[in-house]
Amino acid sequence: MVRVTGVADETPTVRTIRFEDPGMAAALPGQFAMVWVPGGGELPMSVMAGDPGGAAFTVRRHGPASTALYGVDRGDLIGVRGPYGNTFDVREGRLLLAGGGTGMVPMMRLAMRVADPSRVVILMGARTAPEVIFERAAAALGEVVISTDDGSRGEEGTAVDAARRLLGSGRFSAAYVCGPEPMMAGIVAEARSRGVFVQASIERPMKCGVGICGSCCMGDRLVCSDGTVFDGDRLAATGEFGAIYRDKAGIARRY
Amino acid sequence: MGLATRVAGIDLAGPAMLASGILGISMDVFRRLLDSGAGAVVSKSLSAEPREGYPNPTMAEAAGGWLNAVGLSNPGAPNFANMMRGAPGVPVVVSLVGSDPDEFVSMARLFEGLEVPAFELNLSCPHVEKVGLEVGDDPELVSRIVRSLKGAGVRVIAKVGLGSSDYLGTVRAAEDAGADAVTAINTVRAMSIDVHSGRPVLSNGFGGLSGPPIRPIAVRCVREITSRHEIPVIGCGGVSCWEDAAEFLLAGASAVQVGTAAGGNPGIFAEINSGISSYMERRGYSEISEVRRAA
Numbered sequence: 039m040v041r042v043t044g045v046a047d048e049t050p051t052v053r054t055i056r057f058e059d060p061g062m063a064a065a066l067p068g069q070f071a072m073v074w075v076p077g078g079g080e081l082p083m084s085v086m087a088g089d090p091g092g093a094a095f096t097v098r099r100h101g102p103a104s105t106a107l108y109g110v111d112r113g114d115l116i117g118v119r120g121p122y123g124n125t126f127d128v129r130e131g132r133l134l135l136a137g138g139g140t141g142m143v144p145m146m147r148l149a150m151r152v153a154d155p156s157r158v159v160i161l162m163g164a165r166t167a168p169e170v171i172f173e174r175a176a177a178a179l180g181e182v183v184i185s186t187d188d189g190s191r192g193e194e195g196t197a198v199d200a201a202r203r204l205l206g207s208g209r210f211s212a213a214y215v216c217g218p219e220p221m222m223a224g225i226v227a228e229a230r231s232r233g234v235f236v237q238a239s240i241e242r243p244m245k246c247g248v249g250i251c252g253s254c255c256m257g258d259r260l261v262c263s264d265g266t267v268f269d270g271d272r273l274a275a276t277g278e279f280g281a282i283y284r285d286k287a288g289i290a291r292r293y
Numbered sequence: 294m295g296l297a298t299r300v301a302g303i304d305l306a307g308p309a310m311l312a313s314g315i316l317g318i319s320m321d322v323f324r325r326l327l328d329s330g331a332g333a334v335v336s337k338s339l340s341a342e343p344r345e346g347y348p349n350p351t352m353a354e355a356a357g358g359w360l361n362a363v364g365l366s367n368p369g370a371p372n373f374a375n376m377m378r379g380a381p382g383v384p385v386v387v388s389l390v391g392s393d394p395d396e397f398v399s400m401a402r403l404f405e406g407l408e409v410p411a412f413e414l415n416l417s418c419p420h421v422e423k424v425g426l427e428v429g430d431d432p433e434l435v436s437r438i439v440r441s442l443k444g445a446g447v448r449v450i451a452k453v454g455l456g457s458s459d460y461l462g463t464v465r466a467a468e469d470a471g472a473d474a475v476t477a478i479n480t481v482r483a484m485s486i487d488v489h490s491g492r493p494v495l496s497n498g499f500g501g502l503s504g505p506p507i508r509p510i511a512v513r514c515v516r517e518i519t520s521r522h523e524i525p526v527i528g529c530g531g532v533s534c535w536e537d538a539a540e541f542l543l544a545g546a547s548a549v550q551v552g553t554a555a556g557g558n559p560g561i562f563a564e565i566n567s568g569i570s571s572y573m574e575r576r577g578y579s580e581i582s583e584v585r586r587a588a
Contacts, residue, residue, distance in 0.1 A: 039487070039489045039490075072350075074349075074350050074494075076487060076489075076490035076492045077490070077492060079348055079349050079350070079496070080349035080350035080351075081349060102348070103348075103349060115489050115490065117487070117494075119353075119354065245349060245351045245352055245363060246351075246352040246359070246361075246556065247352075248556050248557050249316070249555075249556040249557030249558070250315055250316070250352065250359065250552075250553060250555070250556030250557070251315075251316075251351070251352065251361075251363060252315065252316035252317055252318050252319065252322060252337075253318070253366075255316070255318060255319040255321075255322050256319075257319065257321045258319065258321035258322050258324060258325040260316070260322070260557075262557075263556070263557035276321075284318060285345075286345035286346065286366060287343035287344055287345050287346075287366055287367060287368050287369065288318035288337070288343075288366060288367060288368040289343060289368040289369075289372050290376075
């Protein structure tokens with residue numbers, strides 16, 4: 039169990055929960071923790087690390103478990119296990135990092151690891167202006183491009199539209215993406231069609247986090263233990279990326 | 294010298310099978326495990342209707358193993374049969390969970406014409422009411438279920454566990470009713486409580502313990518069964534390396550199942566195959582069954 043040291047609002051529905059834990063502070067970009075709120079459920083969360091010894095989760099409230107985590111206060115105890123999963127293969131040259139919603143967390147961590155703002159473009163996709171998160175912090179890590187579906191901030195259109203324009207410039211040697219699966223599928227397809235190396239950090243329902251339960255499977259891959267980060271070619275080979283998910287009973291359904 | 298073996302009429306490419314409940318909702322994952330050296334794969338326990346299972350937390354580390362109360366989440370037997378129909382060439386031992394003979398038989402019928410070498414009856418899930426251990430604790434009901442399935446002309450493996458009645462009575466009932474083999478054991482009913490919040494760590498409270506802490510219990514059960522009964526036994530409980538697999542064979546098992554240790558390590562089947570193969574070579578054995586007879 040770890041004690042919550044701080045809670046900060048990012049948007050009306052997104053909060054960052056800070057805590058101290060040496061293991062989580064050492065988590066690599068793309069790695070996740072299974073986070074337990076006693077009495078409120080457990081869910082996989084991408085780990086944000088930054089301050090020495092400190093780590094954080096950025097959570098959007100939507101289901102019971104994420105709402106429970108959103109509702110914790112400074113001083114509360116929460117359970118964390120992990121970090122689990124792999125990390126990104128950071129390439130040379132100019133890099134496009136595209137994040138949608140709380141999918142910005144691994145992109146921020148990745149940008150910190152690259153630690154060279156001159157070769158990083160951070161594309162932040164959101165539905166509308168108030169949902170844009172981490173803008174100030176991102177500006178210190180690279181060139182920031184914002185897109186909103188309703189045009190209330192930055193470019194009007196989806197993150198896929200913005201990524202298409204950016205990748206079309208031919209300036210990028212690699213692209214990295216985390217966000218809703220249809221957005222990731224769109225950007226992975228754009229990058230692959232141009233021969234740009236691309237990786238995505240995938241989110242799927244999880245129970246164990248360590249490759250036992252099978253809940254997070256995508257084709258013959260397990261997101262928790264083979265991922266969360268996969269190459270675009272591997273994702274395309276699953277035949278399920280961006281097209282099929284499994285419900286709580288394990289029934290394959292189309293997006 | 295060969296690792297291939299035959300248990301109760303079921304051909305196994307190697308002695309280590311994937312246990313039920315692990316990694317079991319994608320035919321592509323099953324194919325990957327068979328390609329990785331698994332002797333056979335067993336599906337999650339399928340019920341007549343889909344089940345979502347319990348909310349998280351459903352799994353937690355405990356005493357060097359894992360505690361789980363997943364709640365038998367599964368797509369339901371009809372959906373799973375359709376998945377198999379769409380992926381020919383991947384044989385799957387189908388695990389079934391239910392509460393009466395007709396339910397089991399109607400589920401088994403859904404798999405006619407598919408590559409199902411046997412049905413494994415879950416008589417031992419320790420954390421869902423009306424099914425699993427509650428059925429296994431009633432030898433007379435077990436007997437009727439096994440007889441009905443044998444009457445339908447399918448191979449039957451009874452998976453037994455430690456419930457509130459003597460599990461050997463369940464084994465006897467299954468054997469007398471014509472079961473082809475027994476798998477022993479399932480997870481052991483268990484619980485963990487977080488001392489900071491005072492709450493059980495699983496949403497369901499009780500769960501089942503798996504992994505290394507239950508291995509000596511499972512080895513004991515395999516020896517107890519094989520010393521009193523003729524029915525072939527598949528050993529299950531905490532197998533994590535080839536030595537563990539060999540230990541079960543020496544206890545009298547005809548094959549083993551690997552569950553928890555396959556988590557995040559699909560290579561475990563190849564590791565066990567290679568270790569058992571070298572062990573047999575050192576001892577001059579040409580068949581898996583000779584390991585068992587050496588005990």
